Amino acid sequence: MIPRYPPHISLARLPTPLQPLDRISEKYSLPGGGPRIWVKRDDLTESGMSGNKLRKLEFVTGAAREQGCDTLITCGGEQSNHCRTTALVGARLGMHVQLILRGDAPAVADGNLLLDRLAGAATAFYPPRQFFAELPALFEHWKAFYAGRGHKALCIPTGASDGLGIWGYIAGAEELLQDCRERGFEPEHVVCATGSGGTQAGLTLGAQLLQANTRVTGYAVCDNEAYFQNKVREDIAHWSALNGQQVDTGALDVHVNADYIGPGYAVADEPVYRAIAEAASLEGLLLDPVYTGKAFYGLLQELRAGRYRDCGNLVFVHTGGQFGIFPQREKFAHLEG
Missing domain, CATH: 3.40.50.1100 (Rossmann fold)
Incomplete structure (x- = not known):
């Protein structure tokens, strides 16, 4: 049950x-x-x-609201479906979204990254080696960044998994x-x-x-x-x-x-x-x-x-x-x- x-x-x-x-x-x-x-x-x-990420984010954003958060921070690759969904969900709910992205920023945004930017999400790119080695610290950095500006962030792991x-x-x-x-x-x-x-x-x-x-x-x-x-x-x-x-x-x-x-x-x-x-x-x-x-x-x-x-x-x-x-x-x- x-x-x-x-x-x-x-x-x-x-x-x-x-x-x-x-x-x-x-x-x-x-x-x-x-x-x-x-x-x-x-x-x-x-x-x-x-996609599947939206089912997960129903519960993640429910927890964010319960905790008084106004910002969502998450991570993924440049073409992450989860990041794109989080960006659009944040826009729909009036929340700030910060994306920690793996790789180099392309000259022209396409696919999911284009939608991230249309939704108004902030993006920060990191080389793969740094991304994998320092991901917890990167989450803490951006959480502190938003706290210093009066915002409370919920950190969402890869894929909201x-x-x-x-x-x-x-x-x-x-x-x-x-x-x-x-x-x-x-x-x-x-x-x-x-x-x-x-x-x-x-x-x-x-x-x-x-x-x-x-x-x-x-x-x-x-x-x-x-x-x-x-x-x-x-x-x-x-x-x-x-x-x-x-x-x-x-x-x-x-x-x-x-x-x-x-x-x-x-x-x-x-x-x-x-x-x-x-x-x-x-x-x-x-x-x-x-x-x-x-x-x-x-x-x-x-x-x-x-x-x-x-x-x-x-x-x-x-x-x-x-x-x-x-x-x-x-x-x-x-x-x-």
Whole structure:
């Protein structure tokens, strides 16, 4: 049973649709069977603020309001979906937003960074080595900076993935399972991209609390299997501590597939771009090359290999990120024909 939800601010348009992908299912089914593939359209949580991060930020901003904060500070890469969502949420709620970004400031803003700036977020860029080595200190620097100007800031970790943010996908798991039951099934498998671990943690914990016979698998887009095994358990342990709920994290059923990361975070090989084009042409489904495109490509390869042959229904959680297509537009230019 899910305990009482903490205060939160309604930002997303919920519930998001659950749709079958029957042409993809037919193409990738094997002799002897295979699952019917569904997609949970969390890319439709809102328009500009779309994606999985908005569910998490409902609870994060609820906590910020409870604590009297007027400023949000968070971090990510130049094309971070989470930073873009935080920037737009801050604008919607009348809050200051400071983004700590990894990399060099480009000459021309594109994709998510363009939206960050349109939303009025302040941006500070740091070389990757400094970003990773000094991130806690950078958060403290900017928190003190705003305090010195009379503002109170809430610091939000990468992807809003911690014991507070995962409430968004505990609620998301409850919604998804209800959607499926209304369609007459309980999914054997739920699949998502995992990049900071919070969405997978929330779905995993939500399925356990609801006693669903559903296996959640995160397809990693960076790091490795051991990292995400630990990160999911850490987030759930943090949730447990915050809410006084006992969870045996060692007994959690945490599944990670790290076979399709490719060259590295935000870098994809040509087959991923082809999978993105295929999803668009067969189903009108837009994926991105950083998160959902990699995860969906990995899922298709596993289906082709017979990994889910005995499964009746599988749900792919579309976590958004379509704005990340545009800065990589040249990767699609040669796919015609």
